[in-house]
Amino acid sequence: MSVRIADVAVVGGGIVGAACADAFSADGLSVELIEAGIVGGGASAAGMGHLTVMDDSEAQFALTSFSLRLWKRLETALPAEVEYSRCGTLWVAADDEEMAEVERKRQFYTLRGVTAETLDARQVAEAEPNLRPGLAGGLLVPGDRVIYAPCAAAWLVKRAIAGGARVRTGVRAVSTDASMGAGMVTLSDGGRVSAKHIVDATGAASPDLVRPRKGHLAITDRYAGFVRHQVVELGYLKSAHGHDIESVAFNVQPRATGQVLIGSSRQYGIGDSRVDAHLLARMLRRAVEYMPRIATLSVVRAWTGFRAATPDSLPLIGPSPRNGQVLLATGHEGLGITTSLGTARLLADWVAGRKPPIPIEPYLPTRFPAEVHRG
Amino acid sequence: MVEILVNGKVVRVAPGTTVAAAVLIAGEERFRHSVRGEPRGPLCGMGICFECCVTIDGRPNLRSCQMPCRDGMEVVTAVFNEG
């Protein structure tokens, strides 16, 4: 088989790889995108598609808020099947301690120009009538969005193709060799791609990944209006998803279809992708605690996915410490849909030698000692 | 005989009659509206296609072909629901 020559070879056609292919192609570079399965069929399809500004750290805020701005620039261009929804996020506080967290979050967001509104008990009940009575209040972040990521990834890939990118699905990259000045990707069908830059956007399959994190989701039949916002418990930050190896949290989302998407679970050190009935039950019990009527909604499907988690919950964006010709675009954990566009922008600027709109340093893989990276 | 309400109309049926049959007896052939708003009615008759879904006693998306009529049941079809 002949060698195909490109400026950039993007390995992995999830939302991150799709965004990278789109960004490089918009810069006029020739792009070859290689996806082992189908575009947007991995973790992108296993997540909620929540576009959210997060405040765990300044660096996380910078990347999520920048990325959300990029998504909002696309909102009129996205086709209907991307199901772009302006539902916002409602962070729910169960008690006074969590109300203190509401206030901290509100101040954090407001100081940085993100609209956030404190709701009292009555206002939270009005905003989401299916929440259980007696909650303390909540924080409404109206600027957050929801999309259907598999179709968003497909749309980004279509745009990259229109810009000249070539896409190959159903083919794995079996090895990358970047020792001779230019990288060479060898494919499972025997083909090869020679590229100046290789982008590793394989998510949880990335060799530089620190740990895969397994998550469960369940989706219901159509019940239009049952839930109006992405509703997330604040215990999410405080305890539930803390340091346990297995945890659940209340996190529900209205889909454009009228379906209710129910999350979430976290498990580390699990390789089996099957649905764990016990953890699914725990996750659904948590959802029912917050929204009792969820118990009556019909669940049509439950599934799992693996996210690429890092020790500091920040992604790996930039040259691999083991091989500078390989650019990493992985480790996005639960925020890959939001941060895909920001990640792609940072990498495209890096390759073009442009000054990025936000500093790339917090996300550079070299922040970790080399031995953390598995070969 | 069992008495149920279909879109507010009283229907008397023999015991063992399914809700799907009662809806048809009431003269209603549109059970639900599809995603694009097309009228739909029962197809498989055995509870797998979900085309015969109606609202029963306030609960939506229930398969009428699998549900025996019980006295006092209130059935609402899509047409009635959406005016």
Added chain:
Amino acid sequence: MKDSLAFEIVVVGAGPAGLAAACTASERARSVAIVDDNPAPGGQIWRGEARTPWIERARSSPVQLLTETQVVASPGEPALLAARGDRPVEIRYEKLILATGARERFLPFPGWTRPNVLGAGGLQALVKGGMPIAGKRVIVAGSGPLLLAVAAYLRRQGAKIAMVAEQASRGAVLKFARTVARSPSKLMQTLGLMRDLAGVPYRTGCWPVEAAQGEVKFRRGGRTWSEPCDYLACGFGLVPNTELAALLGCTSQDGFVAVDSRQQTTQPGVYCAGEPTGIGGAGLAIVEGRIAGYSATGRPDEARRLFAERDRGNRFRIKLQEAFRLRPELAALARPETIVCRCEDVSFGRIAEHRGWQAIKMQTRCGMGPCQARICGPAVDFLLGIPADSVRPPIFPVPAGLLAEDL
């Protein structure tokens, strides 16, 4: 806490195969249960027929009948999670026999989503449930011997059967009829049907091409014409229910559950009998069920004595398959705008843009609705040769509260 039950042998499905398997196993097993989602045993074929010998035999045996119980998941073997109304029940087993039966295959053509178009077996089931049919003008169309049984039943209930349209050619049907004539019991059945259907036109090589309000357009030879009718009852053969087998990790071959000579699947201790292993009718299903019942209770010699009868059943199955093979013209009926996935209203044109089931599902939402691709999956397979091969729990929609119960 959910209820928990435990049996030595659990049979899923109370049709011919399941009843035969359970009765046979109960001769030896400490405890046997049949789990079925319907209110009464009998499956689709014996729906509403309480006096069928196998139903009577099961009722007078120690077999426990768990009706209105829908298996939805396998929360770690060897146990099933089932729904009884809104209540969960865990059913533990030592050996499991899958006799999950089959459903009708529906093919998309313009107008097939209209409320006056129903399944053939579907209309029969609805009428058994009390749907008034007397005086209605009905056309039964599609393929297979089921069409005649449905037409005869509807006529006995007072329907006017305007026509039975069989897509298979006259030659294929006549050849099959000669096979039937060699089996006395099948011949008697057929003669009974012919008596019931005297005067009803049975058109071979004929199929519906478009349905409208009050009339359906048919094609036969080179001719296309419209027939007035109140209902079109339409089924293009049967599709096996293999979802539970797939969830348990049993291997499939050409869409059917793979079994060895003892009816054991590729999962040790899990057996399968009846239509999921091949569409062969009630006779073959009963033999397979008995073999599975003997095998699951450690009686290989008794099982072996039935192999010859099963071989005869399989020869009939192959003849059935050959006679009523669907003609390729049927795959050309769907237009780009024709709906294929009825739950999500996905048109054929959108589906045909993609090459694999996962891409079809994710990019178009085909198969994402509550029927979980039971209707559109076989249609997509027929139209594009792409099998719907992903099974996720629950294998039937159930209330979240049921899945949320502590194990």
